[in-house]
Amino acid sequence: MNTIGKAFRVTTWGESHGKALGAVIDGCPANLPLSEEDIQRELDRRRPGYSIFSTPRREPDKVEVLSGIFEGKTTGTPISALVYNKNQRSKDYSKIKDTPRPGHGDYTYYKKYGTYDYRGGGRASGRTTIGHVIGGSIAKKLLEYTYNIRIIGYTIKVGKIKGDFNYYSNPEIFLSSNSNNSINKIIEKIESDPLRCPSSNSQEMIEYVKNAMEMGDSVGGIVELMVLNLPSGVGNPLFSKLSGELSGGIMNINAVKGVEIGRGFQSTELYGSEMNDEYIYKDSIQLKTNNCGGILGGISCGSPLVMRVAIKPTPSISKTQKTVNLKSKKEEDIEIHGRHDPIILPRAIPVIESVVAIVLVDLMIRGGFIHPCNLDINKK
Ligand SMILES: Cc1cc2nc3c(=O)[nH]c(=O)nc-3n(C[C@H](O)[C@H](O)[C@H](O)COP(=O)(O)O)c2cc1C
Numbered sequence: 001m002n003t004i005g006k007a008f009r010v011t012t013w014g015e016s017h018g019k020a021l022g023a024v025i026d027g028c029p030a031n032l033p034l035s036e037e038d039i040q041r042e043l044d045r046r047r048p049g050y051s052i053f054s055t056p057r058r059e060p061d062k063v064e065v066l067s068g069i070f071e072g073k074t075t076g077t078p079i080s081a082l083v084y085n086k087n088q089r090s091k092d093y094s095k096i097k098d099t100p101r102p103g104h105g106d107y108t109y110y111k112k113y114g115t116y117d118y119r120g121g122g123r124a125s126g127r128t129t130i131g132h133v134i135g136g137s138i139a140k141k142l143l144e145y146t147y148n149i150r151i152i153g154y155t156i157k158v159g160k161i162k163g164d165f166n167y168y169s170n171p172e173i174f175l176s177s178n179s180n181n182s183i184n185k186i187i188e189k190i191e192s193d194p195l196r197c198p199s200s201n202s203q204e205m206i207e208y209v210k211n212a213m214e215m216g217d218s219v220g221g222i223v224e225l226m227v228l229n230l231p232s233g234v235g236n237p238l239f240s241k242l243s244g245e246l247s248g249g250i251m252n253i254n255a256v257k258g259v260e261i262g263r264g265f266q267s268t269e270l271y272g273s274e275m276n277d278e279y280i281y282k283d284s285i286q287l288k289t290n291n292c293g294g295i296l297g298g299i300s301c302g303s304p305l306v307m308r309v310a311i312k313p314t315p316s317i318s319k320t321q322k323t324v325n326l327k328s329k330k331e332e333d334i335e336i337h338g339r340h341d342p343i344i345l346p347r348a349i350p351v352i353e354s355v356v357a358i359v360l361v362d363l364m365i366r367g368g369f370i371h372p373c374n375l376d377i378n379k380k
Pocket residue numbers: 055103104105121124125126127129253254255256312314315316339340341344347348351
């Protein structure tokens with residue numbers, strides 16, 4: 001229940017206010033060039049303090065690799081890595097000790113286990129996604145090294161504010177001959193924006209979040225995710241469909257409330273003749289459009305993968321809400337003054353990218369695209 005994957009297995013462990021958090025990665029083939037910096041780069045993208053909208057909890061999130069790498073390459077043995085918690089302030093939470101936070105996991109953990117870690121939510125905390133990112137950074141490196149696969153996530157909607165950039169408004173950017181340049185420019189914009197939003201109206205979204213913050217409230221939004229250079233043939237026809245494995249993995253991330261593939265829910269409004277992607281021949285068989293989002297019959301078709309992920313507003317808010325004291329059974333008011341992001345999206349993006357990378361590596365090893373033991377054989 002703490003492991004994702006079958007051939008490439010990432011097991012995460014640790015809590016928000018425990019000593020450390022980490023991951024064990026089993027099934028990473030040998031001879032992948034890998035360093036602590038590769039993992040650190042991705043952890044820095046999800047670290048607290050990344051933007052004006054991230055929690056004031058000051059954590060360096062410095063990774064330590066304990067095993068599985070020798071002379072700059074993976075050895076095929078389990079990779080184990082951890083990050084120590086440095087800035088826990090458990091007393092921030094003592095006031096809400098017996099009063100479950102609306103929207104968080106406190107109440108259901110209490111009903112299931114008879115106890116819950118009120119100090120930041122324990123396993124339900126956003127900090128547990130450190131494990132996802134440790135595993136994901138290795139999976140990303142593996143995808144890039146073997147097939148030059150790139151995964152790019154960005155915000156397309158915040159609350160009610162819709163951005164003007166998304167894949168379906170600009171599909172040619174991802175197809176044109178000089179697309180590498182345009183994609184690099186988009187990535188620069190994503191990584192320099194506090195909401196990781198490449199839209200020209202991102203300032204409007206920033207104001208929307210600031211306004212919610214002033215009211216002691218939080219907001220949600222939609223992330224779009226692209227996978228480029230994925231070969232055709234990844235995924236399986238029925239119970240391990242690429243779409244099913246990806247959405248299952250993503251839906252297991254805290255605060256995720258929905259996943260769409262390709263045109264997703266919008267496809268219900270289209271005629272078959274509008275939704276179907278016709279085939280054309282340009283040196284090879286290609287899809288004229290990409291309404292399917294790169295997946296047909298549970299298998300990748302060679303077009304970019306396109307997914308959208310709905311993320312709810314951060315549950316911990318300082319605005320007064322009603323709860324019930326678990327001991328006295330009396331209704332009480334609750335205000336949460338710990339350190340919380342007013343919007344989860346910007347820091348969730350590296351986490352979603354990580355889970356997508358883990359799912360893809362797992363399916364590609366199982367499907368024979370990546371050698372399960374030795375990448376030197378893959379490269380030959
Ligand atoms: C990267 C990330 C950061 C998060 N940060 C917070 C936070 O600061 N405060 C909070 O209340 N919830 C935060 N969450 C959301 C909770 O973890 C989540 O809402 C909670 O576990 C309940 O699970 P559910 O939303 O899936 O029902 C974060 C989630 C992620 C993925």
